[in-house]
Structure formats: C-alpha cells, structure tokens
Amino acid sequence: MKKLFIILISGTALVVVVAVVAAWMSWQPQSWYDPPDYSDSRVARIADRAEYRLNEEFHKIRSSEDSWRLRISDEAMNAWLSGRLEDLLTHDEDYEIPKEIQGLQVHTTEVGIWLAAMVEMDNYQSRPFAIQLGIWVDNDKGYVEPSAIRLGKIPLPLLLLNKVLDDLRVDIGEFEPIIPLRDDREVEIQAIDFEEGAIVITCKTYLPQ
DSSP: HHHHHHHHHOOOOOOOHHHHHHHHHOOOOOOOOOOOOOTSSHHHHHHHHHHHHHHHHHSSSOOOEEEEEEEEEHHHHHHHHHHTHHHHHHHOOOOOOOOOEEEEEEETTTEEEEEEEEEOOOOOOOOOEEEEEEEEEEEEEEEEEEEEEETTTTOGGGGGGHHHHHHOOOOEEEOEEEOOTTTTOOEEEEEEEETTEEEEEEEEEEEEO
C-alpha cells in the first residue's frame, strides 16, 4: 500500500511539473520574436527606404515581356510593419487588424514565412502566437497554406488553426497575385521564393488592356 501511495504521489508530481513547464513555455515567444520600435529613428528610416524602393520598383516602366525580381528583407518588412501597416489599413475599408493582435512580426526561412504576434484569445491575457505559412503562385492563382503553429514555444495541431483563425476573424487560403497600379498598369506576381531572412518575388508589369 505504501509503495502504491508513493507511485501515485510521484505520478501526480510529474503531471504537475509537466503542466507547469507547458504553461511556462506557452508564455515564451519564439527566439527571433522581437518587434522593432518605430519610434526609433533608425527603424523609421528603414521603413521609409523599404516603402520608397517598393513603390519605385513597382512603378518602373517595363516591357510586358520582361520578368523582374525584388528581394524584400525581414528587417525591411518588420520596420514597415511596426509603424506603417496600421496607417495603411486605416484608409482601407476592406482590411483591418483585429484588435486582439499586437506586435506583428515576420521571420522568413527557406521553407516558408513565420508570422508572430501577441494575441489575445478568449478574453485571456495576450500570449505569443506564431503561424508558419507556405505561399506560392500556380496557374495564375496565389495560395497560402499553414504548415505549423506555435503557442509560445509549444507546437499545436494544425486542426486547431481553423478555430483560432475564426476567433481572430482572419481568412487565409487563395489570393489574386495581381497588384493594380494607379496608371491602370498591373503587376503580376509570378513566383514567390523564400531564403533565410528575405522573400524574393518574381513579377511582370503589364500595360493597360
């Protein structure tokens, strides 16, 4: 009887330890998660340069026969996200960031791009949440597919993702890889490639039809 009691106590202690460790890990962000501060003048300059270069490349006069490539670094994307995204969405009625999502940051690897943020779920205190996405273009259609999710540093089943996205009112799936320009030209994204720390997009610019 005494031996059984010791086994039960030991098992309970192990469960408690595992629960405590799991709870602690759920509060720990990914090692790369450290959103830049837009009030830092250096971060603001990087965001300025990124936005200027993007506009410059997209609006260049190009032959419809020529493909062109643009490499966008994580540093540039995160600097822009830290201070420019909210202003852009304020003037766009079709898109908004749910108030439950704060501190959005990206981290690109060779197999996809991580999106991480502090997320408030079910009225609880915000926790670090990250989704890894594959993004590609095929037959003139763009696709987004999640490949991994993390609550803090704890991997979660992909089956839980739909509920989380529903709760946050976020929709992912297909998209049109066409970006209209103000002069009625269109930029078509033909390919999306990933490397450590950057996305590379291959595009064509088409004249008005």
